[in-house]
Amino acid sequence: MTEKIQWEAIKWPTEMAPSRCPIHFTNELEVTASPETIWSLLVDPQAWPSFYPGVEHVQLLDGHESLRLGTRLETNLAGQDVIASVPEFEPMTRIAWYGGPKTSEDSKAYHAWIITPTSKGCHLWTEETMKGPLWIELAKKAPDAFWRTHEKLLANLANVAGEREGSRTKETA
Numbered sequence: 001m002t003e004k005i006q007w008e009a010i011k012w013p014t015e016m017a018p019s020r021c022p023i024h025f026t027n028e029l030e031v032t033a034s035p036e037t038i039w040s041l042l043v044d045p046q047a048w049p050s051f052y053p054g055v056e057h058v059q060l061l062d063g064h065e066s067l068r069l070g071t072r073l074e075t076n077l078a079g080q081d082v083i084a085s086v087p088e089f090e091p092m093t094r095i096a097w098y099g100g101p102k103t104s105e106d107s108k109a110y111h112a113w114i115i116t117p118t119s120k121g122c123h124l125w126t127e128e129t130m131k132g133p134l135w136i137e138l139a140k141k142a143p144d145a146f147w148r149t150h151e152k153l154l155a156n157l158a159n160v161a162g163e164r165e166g167s168r169t170k171e172t173a
Contacts (some may be wrong), residue, residue, distance in 0.1 A: 010127060011088055011113055013098065021129035024138055026149040032121040033161030035092045037171060042095055042113060042116035043067040045075075051156035053149050054078035067095065072158070075096060078149075080134075100132065107132025126150055 018024040031038065041047045043066040045058035054077050061072040069089035075082050084099025096112035107130070114125040128146065130139075138145065 009094060009114040010096065012112075012129070013087070013110060016098065016129045016131070017107065018127075018129055023130035023135055023146065025147045025150065026125065026127045026130070027147065027154055028123065028125045029099045029154040029158060030118065030120070030123055031158045033158060033165055035117050035122045037073075037114045037161045037165050038115055038124065038157065039092045039095075040063065041157060041164070045073065047160070048075070051153065051160045052077075053152050053156065067097075073097070073099075092135060101134055104132060104134035107134035109135065124154055127153065 012018070014020070041051065045060055045067065048055045048058045056076040058075045060067070061074060062070070064071055067073070067086050067089070069086060069087045073084055073086075075084070080101040080103070082099055082101050084097040086095065087098050088094055088096035092115060094112065094114045096110060098108070098110045100108040109128060109130045111126065111128040114127075116123040116125070126145055128150070130146065135146075
């Protein structure tokens, strides 16, 4: 039942709804870090390379220092120059980015996150839909590559968040 509630919380653009995209996957992980720590990492473009596989840089295009509703960004993800924006933004709860590679305007992705507090930290749910020739060709070569990358992303995010909270605990001790 939890999965259904979380899935319904994503505000899919009509053209990126799971039923309209050939690539759709979900990943989830229970994390001992607080929702605040996870959120601080997701909205900080300077932190992304520390946990996001294949991200080399993130540049915000609107003069902001962190992601917020409507922020436009550019990044290099797995060798692709990508431009995206943030259409969903509820602090500590959910965020999504929507965009695609500059070299393949017909290829789009919508990547959403749901953060749910738990008694031990939080539950992370990430769900993505993709369509277009570039993503389809990559999926043909390695059908589970996107899912595996997000599994690694979640594990890395949990580790970085744990390290950040551990260092905060040491600083206040």
